Amino acid sequence: MRDLAALPKAHLHLHFTGSMRLETLVELATATRTRLPASLLDGDPLRVPADRRGWFRFQRAYDTARALVRSEETMRRLVLEAAMDDAAEGSRRLEMQVDPTSYAPFVGGITPALEIILDAADQATALTGVEVAVIVAASRMRHPLDGRTLARLAVRYAGDSPGRVVGFGLSNDERAGQTASWGPAFAIARRGGLACVPHGGELLGPEHVREVVRALGPTRLGHGVRTGEDPALLEEVVDRGISLEVCPASNVGLGVYPCAQEVPLPALLAHGAQVALGADDPLLFQSRLVDQYEIARSLGCDDAALAELARGSIRASLASPRSKQQWLAQVEDWLAGPDPASSATGDGAPGGARDRGDGPAAGRREADQRGSGRPEAPSR
Ligand SMILES: [Zn+2]
Numbered sequence: 001m002r003d004l005a006a007l008p009k010a011h012l013h014l015h016f017t018g019s020m021r022l023e024t025l026v027e028l029a030t031a032t033r034t035r036l037p038a039s040l041l042d043g044d045p046l047r048v049p050a051d052r053r054g055w056f057r058f059q060r061a062y063d064t065a066r067a068l069v070r071s072e073e074t075m076r077r078l079v080l081e082a083a084m085d086d087a088a089e090g091s092r093r094l095e096m097q098v099d100p101t102s103y104a105p106f107v108g109g110i111t112p113a114l115e116i117i118l119d120a121a122d123q124a125t126a127l128t129g130v131e132v133a134v135i136v137a138a139s140r141m142r143h144p145l146d147g148r149t150l151a152r153l154a155v156r157y158a159g160d161s162p163g164r165v166v167g168f169g170l171s172n173d174e175r176a177g178q179t180a181s182w183g184p185a186f187a188i189a190r191r192g193g194l195a196c197v198p199h200g201g202e203l204l205g206p207e208h209v210r211e212v213v214r215a216l217g218p219t220r221l222g223h224g225v226r227t228g229e230d231p232a233l234l235e236e237v238v239d240r241g242i243s244l245e246v247c248p249a250s251n252v253g254l255g256v257y258p259c260a261q262e263v264p265l266p267a268l269l270a271h272g273a274q275v276a277l278g279a280d281d282p283l284l285f286q287s288r289l290v291d292q293y294e295i296a297r298s299l300g301c302d303d304a305a306l307a308e309l310a311r312g313s314i315r316a317s318l319a320s321p322r323s324k325q326q327w328l329a330q331v332e333d334w335l336a337g338p339d340p341a342s343s344a345t346g347d348g349a350p351g352g353a354r355d356r357g358d359g360p361a362a363g364r365r366e367a368d369q370r371g372s373g374r375p376e377a378p379s380r
Pocket of ligand 1: 013015171199222280
């Protein structure tokens with residue numbers, strides 16, 4: 001039972017607005033006299049049914065938060081706070097998804113919007129030590145031609161260092177639009193050297209995953225958690241080397257599984273899938289990165305299996321081979337370190353003994369405690 005916040009890992013599935021701290025949301029809402037819906041403030045994670053109505057409720061809450069991000073200063077703040085929170089959770093690498101279209105009207109266009117985020121990612125890397133890279137994600141709610149425009153823009157800023165665009169994604173309701181119609185956008189991204197990381201296989205099952213794999217050629221699948229419903233497909237995904245960005249709290253929040261215990265993570269791992277755990281939208285699901293590892297622990301993963309999950313996240317990241325090698329060695333150090341549970345009290349363990357509470361709630365308490373000592377984002 002080693003400290004999971006000290007386990008070196010990579011965070012590969014986090015949305016820009018969805019990463020926002022609740023206190024930041026409240027501050028922004030207060031400053032603009034915006035009334036926030038009770039569902040964002042009641043202290044409970046968002047829970048919706050896995051149907052269109054449920055997605056609509058999720059999207060409405062997300063849009064409320066996104067509507068408060070209306071300036072360069074706020075955009076920079078979000079990137080920095082996400083990196084700071086990741087740093088506190090042992091993340092070495094954050095690959096953050098953003099659709100710059102949403103913020104373009106407030107900063108003079110889509111290109112400045114992306115440039116602000118990339119520059120903020122570069123600064124956040126320097127300030128926190130977490131490598132922050134960017135995934136430009138098209139939305140299924142927009143026209144596929146907009147996706148091509150975004151892909152061309154993303155390619156112009158492609159690179160594998162922090163503060164560059166490393167991948168191209170496709171987000172929003174999996175049921176919207178025809179997957180194949182985004183094929184040309186992904187072809188542009190691929191030709192430009194970007195990894196392809198579309199969402200798929202969370203709200204919809206194996207048929208959808210098959211379509212995403214065929215039409216978009218993913219390097220990683222955002223979620224893909226339902227791939228295992230068809231063992232032959234899972235085998236194909238594993239054989240093709242497609243990693244899965246599994247976000248257990250998100251699956252529960254969106255009603256895909258009734259509780260974290262039903263998330264089929266152990267089955268995916270047993271079939272050899274390379275998994276990177278992610279938080280998706282901590283603002284709405286009130287569950288951050290370490291919470292996902294806590295869930296994996298509650299699903300039966302021991303420290304060796306959790307270390308393997310962390311290795312999976314690092315291997316699946318788009319970081320340089322040198323960075324990956326360094327972090328993988330740090331995972332070995334974590335696993336070779338003392339196990340507080342097997343010592344007398346564990347109080348002397350680095351980072352202090354952890355609360356032995358279960359699941360996301362325990363993680364949230366710790367996040368709150370960490371929050372009290374967290375440095376504030378510099379104001380500009
Ligand atoms: Zn997502």
